[in-house]
Amino acid sequence: MYRYLNDLHVLRLAFLLVSASIAAITAIGCGDDPAIDSRTEVSDVTSVVGAPPRDDTLRVVSRAEPLPPDVAPVLVELSREVAAPAAGQLLVTQVTAAALHELVAAAHSAGHDVRVVAAFRSYADQEQAFQSLIARIGEARAVSTGTPPGTSEHQLGTAVDLGASSTEWLLDERFTSTPEFRWLQEHAHEFGFAASDPAEREARNELPSEPWHYRFVGIEHAARWHDSGVPLITYLRSTR
Numbered sequence: 030m031y032r033y034l035n036d037l038h039v040l041r042l043a044f045l046l047v048s049a050s051i052a053a054i055t056a057i058g059c060g061d062d063p064a065i066d067s068r069t070e071v072s073d074v075t076s077v078v079g080a081p082p083r084d085d086t087l088r089v090v091s092r093a094e095p096l097p098p099d100v101a102p103v104l105v106e107l108s109r110e111v112a113a114p115a116a117g118q119l120l121v122t123q124v125t126a127a128a129l130h131e132l133v134a135a136a137h138s139a140g141h142d143v144r145v146v147a148a149f150r151s152y153a154d155q156e157q158a159f160q161s162l163i164a165r166i167g168e169a170r171a172v173s174t175g176t177p178p179g180t181s182e183h184q185l186g187t188a189v190d191l192g193a194s195s196t197e198w199l200l201d202e203r204f205t206s207t208p209e210f211r212w213l214q215e216h217a218h219e220f221g222f223a224a225s226d227p228a229e230r231e232a233r234n235e236l237p238s239e240p241w242h243y244r245f246v247g248i249e250h251a252a253r254w255h256d257s258g259v260p261l262i263t264y265l266r267s268t269r
């Protein structure tokens with residue numbers, strides 16, 4: 030046993046020596062400034078991967094637990110093929126974009142035209158919308174009925190509002206009577222999306238007040254949430 034460990038130690042030492050030699054040769058071999066080269070590589074990786082400081086995929090967002098202004102995920106723009114025709118620029122995280130492409134394609138194969146109507150909304154945008162609401166209906170009513178900044182899952186970059194061509198992409202109560210809505214209820218979790226009710230209705234079997242609002246939580250968690258039958262916020266709290 031001792032001899033085995035000793036051999037391992039020698040092997041590791043040999044490996045370190047070889048690695049150091051290769052590093053030295055590489056550094057000498059680079060005609061340009063190697064320090065600049067390595068900085069370039071690091072920033073390239075950051076721009077591709079995004080490297081958010083923390084993972085907010087399962088983060089609970091509610092009136093009691095609002096997001097601070099510094100929750101600002103790295104985002105990509107959704108391509109037109111998954112966006113509703115009149116939608117402006119739609120931003121989501123990279124994994125959410127990939128999952129949306131698969132979901133929209135699968136819905137299309139099943140004969141449904143489901144696409145994204147709304148996506149990321151920054152803290153500043155929410156703040157601005159809330160101030161306009163206060164100006165319109167007064168602070169007391171805005172606080173009780175509106176969405177104060179930080180309380181929208183759209184700030185995570187993983188929440189989207191999905192519309193259907195059969196209801197001309199409008200987000201209203203008619204959406205729940207569409208075949209697209211039923212398809213989403215049955216299949217969205219297979220792509221990592223959970224129906225998430227921002228109004229936090231926790232009663233079972235009650236239709237959500239925003240039935241078009243979906244949030245990407247990953248396929249594994251979406252499947253568990255779907256099997257659990259509980260509202261998403263209840264499920265997310267159970268994962269803490």
Ligand SMILES: [Zn+2]
Nearest residue numbers: 189190242243
């Ligand atoms: Zn929404």
